[in-house]
Amino acid sequence: CKDCGASSSWASQPLSGRTAAGNILLSASILFAKIFRVLRHLGVQCPNNRIYRRHQKDVLLPAINKAWSFQQAAMFGDIRASGSDLVLGEDGREDKPRHSAKYGSYSLMEKEGLQRSIARLEAEDTKVDLIVTDRHMKDQKEFLMLRFQMHLLHPNGEELFSFIGVSKKLDAIGKLKTCQEINLWTNSVVDHLYWSVSSTQDSNGHLTLAKWLSVLNHVMNEHEGHGNLFPRCLHESITGIETRKTWIKP
Incomplete structure (x- = not known):
């Protein structure tokens, strides 16, 4: 100025x-x-x-x-x-599908990463109750069972179980000349797997397993006599166009 x-x-x-x-x-x-x-x-x-x-x-x-x-x-x-106790989930993500990915990240999918993650959670005074895995757990299994065998069981003491790559296994079997009918049931079987787990309360592993195994009878058009825990299918009687399904012959 x-x-x-x-x-x-x-x-x-x-x-x-x-x-x-x-x-x-x-x-x-x-x-x-x-x-x-x-x-x-x-x-x-x-x-x-x-x-x-x-x-x-x-x-x-x-x-x-x-x-x-x-x-x-x-x-x-x-x-x-x-x-609350922790439920851990292992998974990975990539920028492109399958084996063409250039960038990616994953958690709890290899032994060293799992050990470090568990150690960090313990240092933070938290408790692991359950680990949910897809696959890739061969190397980690011994470590988990030796160090966290009680954490791999639900509080009711019933053993957990896992299903690995059901869809891929069914697809592989369906390519066999004598098993092509399985391809018609792949989606239904996978849906039944998810239902078996999600519809069971109190994490009752034995009941979940009984529900899951009932699909072996269902695909053969047998809907009763599955076992003591889950004796019959819960769906309505099959009538009309539903009877025309391609049932698998034993």
């Missing part, structure tokens, strides 16, 4: 330390939203790769780790407060 001599400066964006906040936010957008290619096609000037990597190392990744650690600590606190 010519009258009082006061002066001020204007900046297009605030600073974070000595770095323009907009540059950090743009680096965050590239990392979180994958917009670098869009901006490049629009002709928008962006930080070069060196600056982007520096922002990612110094600001963005530490921010992610801090946010995750805070959220994880809150989750452990909620679990301890509830007094």
